[in-house]
Amino acid sequence: MIEFEYWWLLVLPLFFLFGWMAARVDMNQLLNESSALPASYFKGLNFLIKEQHDKAIEAFIEAVKSNTESLELHFALGSLFRRRGEVDRAIHLHQNLLERPQLSDLQKTAIMVELAQDFLKAGLFDRAESLFRTLCGAPSYQQPALRALLDIYIREREWQRAIDTARELELMSGVPFHKEIAQFHCELATTHPDDAESHLTSALEVNPFCIRASLMRGDKALAEGRHEQAIQAWKHIEHQKPQYLGLVASRLLQCHQAIGRGEEGLALLKNWVQKYNLTSVLNVVYEATLVQNGPRAAAELAREELAKRPSLNIMDRLLQALEHDPASAPVDLPMMKKTVHHFLGNSRSYCCDQCGFKARHYYWQCPGCNGWETFPPEPKEQPLR
Ligand SMILES: [Zn+2]
Structure with a gap:
């Protein structure tokens, strides 16, 4: 037992010795590495930390001059140029780098990525697009390049290309893009009204829950005087995502009224209020009740809803109904309205x-x-x- 303790007395200092030696080796390596970096690099970093970007740029230019081989230093300077909005200088820097002989494929890809970002920042989408197209061929950068291309097509409103790219990206990454693709089809339906119907059909095929496609289909039918089809298209939203019914409540009621079926439309909306508790639908029902059945009916409706849940919006509706009915309006009504509006505001x-x-x-x-x-x-x- 005593011998065992002696062993420990010998082993412990050895552990400390090894630890100390390992730390020295690490420290020496770190010092060697950092001495390879020019002092101006650290000066530049210091300026960056202090957010003095102009001085940081000067220091990095110095660092690049004394260490012309380091791509990383060039990239740091290039991205500083971009951040400062000096995109011409960034483009010039990266184009010069690309002309260097004996670049490896990986280095070329890295420079092209930087250059493509310069073009994006400069708004030169055509040139950015052609670079990202080339980068799609680089296995290490295929997905980010496609993602960047998709963003360019969306920004340029080139919807068919956006659809093709999103499909490619979906196949490659396994990440679903059906929601976006359906939206691109809706955009095509807007820009190509003659083919709108087929684009809206495609949107709903890609994403059966695309509310916008149902809404647009209804709008199109209404514009062509096909009221019944418009109603059916909007009503379909209840089977997609009923929480979106507020977006069509008003036009649905008007469409019913236009063909003499106002009561039926209002009953449908009231049913939706009961089932889904949607404030937007309630607002439409309230407005219609006020016009069709008078302020007392509208006030009653607001009271029923207020009994279910507190809501500033519904309180405002109740006060509005009371205002239309001077006989039952409290004397403090203007003050109450002012208070509610103060909190409701915009x-x-x-x-x-x-x-x-x-x-x-x-x-x-x-x-x-x-x-x-x-x-x-x-x-x-x-x-x-
Ligand atoms: Zn947002």
């Missing part, structure tokens, strides 16, 4: 799930982050502050 807006972009109107593609179908179907009603 807060009823659609808000992108992905980036938080707020909009008064519904967008299929978010103007903030360019995501597709990122807006929830109902505008947000903000709670009391």
Whole structure:
């Protein structure tokens, strides 16, 4: 037992010795590596940390001059040029690099990736596109190149090419793009009204839950005077995603009214309010009730809904109905309205799930982050502050 403890007394210092030696070797290696980098590189990094980009650029230019072989240093300088908006200098730098003899395939690909990003930043989409097309042939960069191409086609509104590229990407990555492809078909239906029907059919084949295609199909039928088909197309949304019915409630009611079936339309919307509890549909029902059946019926409707859930929007509707009916309006009505409006304000807006972009109107593609179908179907009603 005592011998065993002596062993430990010998082994422990040896462990410390090995640890110390290993640390020294690592430190020496690190020092050797860092001494290979020019001092101006660290100066540049320092300026970057302090967000002094102009000085960082000067320091990196120095670093590149004293270490002409390092591609990484050139890339750092190029991306700084891009960030500063000096895209011409970035393009010049990367084009010069590409002309170097004896570049490996990997190095060539890396330079082309940088150059393609310069072209994108400069808005030279044609040149960016042709570079990314070439990069599709590089096995290590195939998917990012296709993704970049897809973004270019969307930005340029070249929908057929966007469809083809998204299909290619879907096959290669296994990531589904059916939602986007259906949206591209809807865009084609908008830009090619003569072939709209076939594009909308394609949209629904690719994505049977494409609400926009049903909505557009209804709009098209209405524009051609086919009211019954319009109603059927919009009603189909209930079987796709009923939470989107608020987007068609108003036009559906008007379409019913146009062919003398207003009551039937209103009953349908009331049924949807009961089943799906959608504020947008309720608003349409409320407006129609106010016009068709008078303020008392509208107030009653608002009270029924308020009993189910507290809502500033419905409270506002109730006060509006009371305003139309002076006999039952409380004396404090103007003050109550002012208070509700203070908190309600313009807060009823659609808000992108992905980036938080707020909009008064519904967008299929978010103007903030360019995501597709990122807006929830109902505008947000903000709670009391
Ligand atoms: Zn967004």
